[in-house]
Amino acid sequence: MNRRRVTVGVAAAGVVAGAAGLGVLAMPAGAGPAPDLPAVSAESLVESVVTAKPAAFGGTVEVANDLGIPALPGMPQLSDGDSKVRMWTDGEGRFRMQLPAGSAERTVVDDGAQVWSWNSEDQTVTKLPHDAEDRRRVDEAGKSSDPVALSREVVSALQEFSEITVDGTARVANRPVYELVLTPKPAERTVLREVRVAVDAELRMPLRVALLTNGTAAPAAQIGFSELNVGPQDAGLFSFTPPAGAEVKEETAAEPTEQDKAKAEEALGQISQQVVGTGWDTVLVAKATPELLTQFEQSGQRPQTDRGPRRAEGDVPQGDIQEMIKQLGKPVSGDWGSGTLITSRVGGALIADDGRVALGAVPEQVLVEAIGQVK
Template sequence: MAPYESDDSVHTGDADGLPSGRRRAARYAVPVAVVGVAAATIGLVPALADSGDPDLPKITAQQLIEKIAQSDVQQLSGTVKVSADLGLPDLGGLESGLMSGAARGGDGSSADPGTKLTELAAGTHTLRVAADGEDRQKISLIESAAEYSLVHNGKDVWGYDSKSNEVYHGTAAESGGKHRDRMPATPKDFADEALKAADDTTSVKVDGTARVAGRDAYKLVLRPKHASGTTVGAISIAVDAKTGLPLKFTLTPASGGAAVVDAGFTRISFARPAASTFDFTPPKGAKVTEEKDARGGGGKGAERSWKPGAGPGAGARQGLAGAGPKVLGKGWNSIAVLDSGSKGGIPSSSGKGDLGGFLGSLGDSVSGKFGKGTVFSTRLVNALITDDGKVYVGAVTKGELVKAANSGQ
């Protein structure tokens, strides 16, 4: 194993005194998500790492974080292996249908990126990715007998589902003159979020080296300093030694066992992709859905543009959370609180055909000073829905959710 330097005292709470690249990596972000969308946006799994640990110059955790923040890879192409093991119940495809319907706001195009995003919530998937600067990216989800592609080329964003021969056309939103509109599915997407969450509740270390997709890499490991209450065990990021690009991302739960989230390149090239890679013309006979039409007939606020860093599905999160959830706690123990507007919670039992009762049977009934409610659990994200319509959700234990509800906030 190559020499390295551990750094367990990386301070990320005071970003103002750090270099610009360090500040960018240290921005605080709450490591929680809204019910349902959380599973859909976490997705990814085992990339094949090459055998043998390369001999690399030693580096501190702070230096490696700065290297990630300063990475400016503009051109690449490759293959990413993705999967998730959230421990969701097997509903025979029902959960995918429900989440897909929520993501696209009811009946809509199967080529809508918000619909396809839910498929990354479970199982193993293969993605082909390509990028050429800020204005051109492409991600293709390879299926057994079909393919889904999301193409961003200039102001246009195209989604195409070959199975249904449907096309979804939208526009790329601009922020600060930069376009980064893509499905959040690469190790870098997840590494960025993890590093934003690395505040003073986080232990950050360099833990040796690895070979990923034929590249030499350092291994950066993030752990909660105080494990009590959080469901997160550790996050490991394999960082390309030359470019600083995250090549693999793995999230393991505090309960142990297989990784909940693991994403990594199995093949990568930093050569510029051919310009034709990002060309798209709707196939003959394809059904084309325009974004503004899918969002409500083109009225004010109906058109949804993909914003940099948000990724498809952000609209669904905003719809569930309104202006944004209230946040209790700090760091890994943060809990998002929102009002669903639905009184009565989830019924614990019901007659035949009652979906609410069926969903209630999948959760655990709890009670406390707050009253009564139902907790829905995965291996990472847990959510408490109270009978008065409040929702508490986070990467925390059931006990922490009940404690938060009891606080009356």
């Protein structure tokens, strides 16, 4: 019967359309054609980024990590995989940031006077005074030095160790951007192949940063806007009222007492920190004194009393840290001593058993060389 055939035909088309719809939904959103933008030299692009004024915007930042490091509980933004950060700023220092994690959320609001931090997991609000002093200092520093001169300095500092190029244009969060590429000079011994920064053509604000390593085409880490609305934001976003029933912890950043200062100085004195290498090879090396190390070990052996179910997931008890380091890395040894090497796709950390630590975006050999220089 003709009518039956029509029905079957339409229904078959419906199945195909539904399947095609699933395919479209599964595909990542296309970025669209690269926009035509006036050519710009890499130097002037970097200079414009340094001198750009902060803009008011709201948007969603997507973080895609493929670093090869284990997951940190409660913080998907720092672990491998994809995660999101939602942020709003009025361009004048007030901001709001929301970090969704599963069906929980952390919110940080800086309303200009206070910094509020909310965690839905335990319904707690932490209140910190907004560090106005620091900001004034930064402002003054910014004013006193000529921004153009500062930007020149940044450019020459970058060019000392890297090639800076503008690699065409692209679209990020539906906005036209220039792709700025920083490539290490051949003499640099780093595991990174290049760093790509997408700079907004109008705002001159970095919209996406991608770290690319040797041997792979996909970025090892990428952070960038997936959605961006530039313009004044709803003022209500920059205020926070602690919800009824939430526990409000007030942390006063009052002047540190003399005792605190002495303690901090003592702790710093026990860690001798230095930088080995320059440019991309920079390795941060630190050494904890034996006293600090024994303290650390003792705290590790302290019996754990708070192993109740109420313990927040994100807390790592002190004692587990050394265990964790051992689990994360592989044991290595050499002329310099022995320790644990933790590698990720963007660099590594070498933790010697005697308290020396070397950290950098470099291969193992450079870490070993650096740690050898610490006495």
